[in-house]
Amino acid sequence: MKGTGSLRNVSNKLIYGLFITLVIGLVSVFGGADLFAAYAAGTEAAADAASTGGYGPAPVTTAADYPSYAGVNGRLAIWIFAQLHLWFAAFVLAVPIFVFIIEVIGMRTRDKRYDDMAYEFIKVSITAYSLTAILGGLLLFSLILFYPDLFSYLSVIFGESMFYYALLFFGESAVLYLYYYGWHWLQGGLKKWIHLTLGLTLNAVGTTLMLLANAWLTFMMSPAGVDPAGVFSGDTWAAIHNFLWNPINIHRFVANIAYGGSIVGAYAAFKFLTARNDQEKAHYDWMGYNANFIAICALLPLPFAGYYLAAEIYAYSQQMGITLMGGIFAWLFIIQAVLIGTLFLSANYYLWCGMGRSDGAKRYTKYIKYIAIVLVGAFLVWFTPHTLVLTNSELKSLGGPHHSILGPLGIMPAKNTAVNIMITFTFLSFLFYRRSNKVATVSWEKTGNIIQVALFSAGIVNILFLGIYHGYFTNTVYKVAASIPQVMTTFTVIVGSLILDSFIYRGAKDVGPLHWGRIPDRAQYALFLLAVAFTWLMGLMGYIRSGIRQHWHVVDIMRDNSPDAYTPTLGYAANVVSIATIMFLAMVIFVFWIAQVSTKKSLPAGYWKE
Amino acid sequence: MRIPRLLQATLVLVGVYFGFIVVFDYILEAVIPRSLLTMYMFFVTAGVFMVFTYDEDQMRELAAPIKAMVEDPSKRGVRNVVFLLIPLLVGYGVYDKTMPSFDAPVELRTIHPAPPSTAKIYGERVNLLTLENPFRHYETEDPEQFAEYVEEGAAVYIENCQYCHGDKLDGKGPYAEGLNPTPLNFQDIGTIAQLQESYLYWRITTGGPGLPKEAAPWISSMPVWQNFLTEEEIWKVILFLYDYTGHAPRSWGAANASH
Amino acid sequence: MRQFLKVVAFMVVTVGLFAGYSNLGIPQIQPAPPPTEEKIDLSAMTMDQFVALGERLFSGKGTCTLCHNALGRAPELGEIAISSQARLDDPRYAGSASDIEGYIRESLVDPSAFVVVGFGKAGSNDTESPMPSVNSGSIGMSDPETAAVIAYLQDNGGLEITVEIPTDLGEAEDEGEATNSGEPREPITDIQELVDNHACEACHTITDAAGDIGPDLSKIGATQDRDYIRQALLDPNAVIAEGYEEGFMPDDLGQQMYATELEIMVDFLSNLK
């Protein structure tokens, strides 16, 4: 692992890294759960003492209870602040996770490049961290100012946990500063271990912070621990551990990592484009590759986490579920499909472009066009809407608003099939990339390849079979259930062929050194596209998650009686999200810029007296 | 002879475009909506661009004719023609888009609007979330009785519904031609197979006028059947609809249980 | 700098494409506005709003759902359309109501007028109801509020709503507590009246009439002293007798009773041996 490094080792390390991420995630989630459970025992005792006497019902508001300041639209202000806060928070929560992993990889391999890259990542996120806090403060202020009744009601229920949140935030800052400023001090031997422990603590605290904040927002969607009039039972744990809490926790944890990866990827891409020499170019190309790898690894399970969340929303309230998928928000999922397709396509494009780094890639490039055909085809299915926009002549010619061929593509089984195929083929792109610089030396290479092809074919056949059979030939009850075997098939294919691959390429020879930095500039734009599409998509999905509450602050308990209680049109929401995205990108550019300003020295000689 | 890459890319795009039209409009006889085709082509173009440009050499080959056309002094004639044609094409596009036509504007209806949690049916507030078909349990308990109810439902259907929804339940009844929106095709996998029985009950009893505002434009000519039929007749018709089409109503309980 | 501008332009164009597609590529549907909130002002109230008010009272102030729920502690009210008529026709019926509205009102105000079989106080052979009257004691609904609950019950049960929206305003909302006349009431000296007013026997066995939701109090004086009983009345959740759930006994008796009344109650209970 010196110089340009071996490609296979890089990706293997990152796969171990991903495994560690999972462990951290599970430890944090369950460790956090233990912590909460202990806390719960406490609050239950408090609930016993308080009984039902001490709390009032949820406030009933009128339009007059929503103050306006300086002509600012309260909803718009809070929307934008919340969104900006969330983006930064996702970024600063995710970066320490993979910084920690990369640092561990660096320590294990004793390859200083990893350590340097980890340090560069955390440096980027330090300024973002303070921006997160500032935006969180703005969010809090605007909530208190524009929605005082809601805030006071929520603080009756979560007052205590809000206090712990503030304390934790303090702890998070302390650990982060120690971690960052102590980076060069805590190097080598035992000191490195102390530093890694700090990193782990940082992640545990950060994840706990996220879990707490998630509880507040999921309480508003699926209130618990209160009676139908909104009278709090005094049991804070019940309110925190509400129905949608864990689905959101999982979804956000995975999405944050993917998001953090994509933003860091954009950083590397920009540094690549402005690099002054080949060495710098090679470094940032390598960094961009790793960031993109992290983003894709987290992107692959994301549709399933999202599916699980949607299923839980359905299970919690069919009303909310139908508003989410069948009502006016159905069109939002078409926009979402376009964006997710964009993510997949640009991630794939980056991988294909990256094959130029290896001299052995020519053996695989001939397959790329087939992958592209399948990806685009699956993508077209993925975004075909259920309700087609038809002109009158088309309507007459079809004999109704339902298209006999395209109509079935609009419902869930087809979409599930399409997304699983997309994921499988994205993985195939990655597999080709992995192999491009390798020549296997084991005697059974051909047989191994055939088995791998058979595994892929059987997996794809199974996904298609499940999709077609369960989508169109069985009772509707099983339509949705079919997606679970589909997902498991996809995972089996991925894991199975990774294992097989590692055996086939055991002791394999390199074709030649990898030429880091030999990648077209266009590929860097794919990384920008990934970051922008991700940011925008998160904004849009945040809107719908909040929007399905409709005119309720707290669903079925506290009604929103402000003049802004109506649901806006999708176009309006998209415009707000776009403006917020541009604001966010501007701030991110500032963050990146400020991170490199500190290393600049431009003082003319003779300014200070000697 | 090798086809130049720029021509290859163009041929692929043109081929896919007309391929869609030929396959859907002529072979399958189910027109592909032009709005959808436009979106399809956007992403097909993106895909073609990706395949043709991921490699630096291929990219150069692809761009070479364009570069030559713009920069090479000997290609002056072509350049002038192209630079004249492109603005003209854009101009025609704008003209075509803004020119008023005699077609009715494109309207979009939400075919399955979200149901309210309760609805007033037969003067009674019913909870649509828990409402069940009172005859459904006969399907397993007493199949003969069930078949009888389906039969009765069929009679009600033929007397009242088939004029629009068709005797094959395919939405092509004798009056269907005159209606816009056209009557629903129950055979379609995207209609009743996606819905619970309580949803059908709500839509049949309250009809077009009972549609929520989001289902606008509010022009469905479905009558308010609670004014003409009894509660039992409607439940039996629902049994018939599922029985005849072979679909099964969606049920949340079972879907959750199988998770 | 040129690269920087190129990247910025690329990002802005990308965002613009997304926004453009969302605005122009997909149909813009104006979602339905939120349903209007029921006004408390009776004069401007439609029947739907009145029914909604009744529903709120039913699950809120009236505390009806404490017993009238799926647990079967009290009769199910969803089938009131069928059951009310059946009860009027019941040979055991001895009340004064002649129509369904009257029957519902009577059941609310004088629950013991007719007790459904199996729902009476234990030992009373279904002649006495454990339900407290809604317009007295701890619930204290005003007449318009009672009317709203009747309207809700009729609507919920699938009946024609026959209640008229009352026109005398002011009493609809609970401005004061149970005594919204403003005048202090006369202290009660009769123990039976006290026990009835607070519906103690809905849950407890005190003399012969018996409820089994709360502990048996018929021999309470033998095992507990006056201080314990006083505490149990004022702060019922402080000590919970084994086998009973907390939170059922009203914890605001201290606000509802005069001190003299409390002492009468304590005297009475501590002498039950």
Next chain:
Amino acid sequence: MSLKNKLISFGIAFVVCGGGFLLLDVTLMNMQGLSLIFER
């Protein structure tokens, strides 16, 4: 490796993998989906 050998080993591997996936489906769907085939 001749084409015939290739096809044979592909066929065996495909059947094994496919059978495995089918087992996975049946386990996950708890026989519900497939029981419909046999009922019809």
